[in-house]
Amino acid sequence: MVPEISEGQFTDDTVDANDAALDERMSLTAEFVRSVDESLLDEDNEKTRGLCEELRPADMADLLEQLPEGRRYHLVEVLGPQLAPETLAELAEEVRDEIIEAMPNAQIAEAVAELDTDEAAFVVQDMDDADREEVLAALDLADRLALQASLDYPDESAGRLMQREVFAAPSFSTVGQIIDRLRSGGRLPDLFYEVFVVDPGYKVLGSVPLSRFLKAPRDTRLTDLMADDLVRVPVLMDQEEVAYLFEKYNLISAPVVDESDRLVGMMTVDDVVEVVRTEADEDLLALGGVDREESGLSVPVPKIARSRFIWLAVNLGTAILASFVISFFDATIEQVVALAVLMPIVASMGGNAGTQTLTVAVRNLATRDLTGANTFRVVGRETAVSLINGAAFAVLLGVTAGIWYEAIGGGGPGEGVILGAVLAAAMVVTMLSAGLAGILVPVTLQRFGADPAVSSAVFVTTVTDVVGFFAFLGLAAIFLVG
Structure with missing residues (x-):
């Protein structure tokens, strides 16, 4: 567009x-x-x-x-x-x-x-x-x-979301009777893919796809053609759950039934495609703290500003918390000014690692790939990934920081090595905490009924910033300032 x-x-x-x-x-x-x-x-x-x-x-x-x-x-x-x-x-x-x-x-x-x-x-x-x-x-x-x-x-x-216009027929109907009914010019749905077979109480017994229906002789009864393993959609089911059913069972259409299992409408794949797009948009925007209703190009500026202000205010609170942690080590930073130069690296690496894990976790929660049965296995996998990446970047940044600190003449003999080791250890701790927060925060929020796409980012950012700054500055205070 x-x-x-x-x-x-x-x-x-x-x-x-x-x-x-x-x-x-x-x-x-x-x-x-x-x-x-x-x-x-x-x-x-x-x-x-x-x-x-x-x-x-x-x-x-x-x-x-x-x-x-x-x-x-x-x-x-x-x-x-x-x-x-x-x-x-x-x-x-x-x-x-x-x-x-x-x-x-x-x-x-x-x-x-x-x-x-x-x-x-x-x-x-x-x-x-x-x-x-x-x-x-x-x-x-x-x-x-x-x-x-x-x-x-x-x-x-x-x-x-359902379409109330459906094509249903009693189980004793024949193919010929249905064809005559279709040609009679009566009120029919504009689009349908199957004939729903119902009993006298209008409860769904099964369905006959039009492709199978059109190939059968006129005297064939619907009971001889119908599939009875039909996936039924409860009328009060959330649209995201409906989309999951369509994706899982490769559905083109499905009957919608009330609490008594009576047919009240149908969902078709074109409706579900719209639902999938809407839900994907909501999750993507929610990770950035943006309301879907405020994301259109035609939304008035004041309305957008009000919506974004709320999440920016929340982020301000988390930033103040991180600054509060830094304030505990102001004397350390005064003695080793290089710490102020290197702190953003720790926070940035932790934030990016947490965002990567969080994005994957929210996506897997939405698609039901991440469940209670495999949570511990996934947590173990993310822990391993965090440790591997943390160790790799610890070596890279530790050596680089040590050489740089020695080159600028900072501190006494050997302090460059100590600074590099401190940065390396802080990097491992930060990357590990970012990976764990990225998977545990959304899983925990969903367990308590909150939307992980909306709420997780703030918590993950807070954890990575606070842990990263505390680990880096705390280790520096112990080993560089003493």
Whole structure:
């Protein structure tokens, strides 16, 4: 995706949308975005509609996100019915909320009526209560009830994300009966991969993939085709758990069932791909102390600043703690000024080693590769890695620091060797503590129900800084100052 383009960057160049809308990576070209922006500024509505005519909903969403804020809704107004309803579901949250706020509720209702329930819920979930009720009131009874039922489930649960439109049939049905039903023109899901087989109480008995179904003779019963080892998704399951099931069992779709095991909807792989991307984004940003909702290019500056201030304040607290440790050794640093030069090396190496281990640990916790059954083995592995790297860098930095200290004429005879040995020992201690903190902190936090991606970085940084400074300066106070 190309960066958002400010008004001052636009030139007089124009392009034809069909030839230059997308580059080889299937991203909108900067030239195309400029052309649309210019046509909006010139109020050339015919040209604007022509440029956007062939765009898919996802590409249209990208276009709206990249346009300057003042012209997003102008484009929506110009396109009118030409704007595909699916575009609203593809938009980033902050842009979608901005556009929906400016759209008449009647227009939103028309768009929502054409979406599947999962996409419709995604569009209206953040609207004001009064506006959402007005939109729901404008829908057909069946659509309104289905959408309201989805909104009643918790956010980020299978019930909120599922598609309520499913294709289900009783076990005594034949292939021919199902084919006739499919051709009858009745209400069917827009996209489905299998026929769910249900009993009279609408409990799921199994499923028949369409590939197997289409190959069977017309008189074949579904019970002869169905697979009964079906993976069922509880309606209240968290979306991250759903994504794990799809990845583990290589699912294309799965039925969503309520507490009584009755079929209430289905999850499809396209929904899960979005969940995987969202959860990966959240974990990546959380490791840096950034809220996903504040990471978009269209988020207002004050909102971003407030969000980042909190974690910066926490980091300030950890930095003060490390400084407090250093203050215990101010006399040592005054006598051996070289310590002040070498301290950042110890802290930096420990911080980087801790971050490496922490990143791997959080990733393995998220994918369920790191469990209670193998925690001690993984801790042992990380301890070994830390000791090996600590010893290697201890030799490298110890020798270098000793030679440097002797070369600048610091201290008395042999003090360069002592300084090198102190740095080497501190490096081993720091690297070992960084490795252990990087694996034990996220495992412990998850054990107590906290999100390791959000909370771990602060604790790991604190441990590595405090241990690193204490080890280096403490050993220096003993062996160099005495």
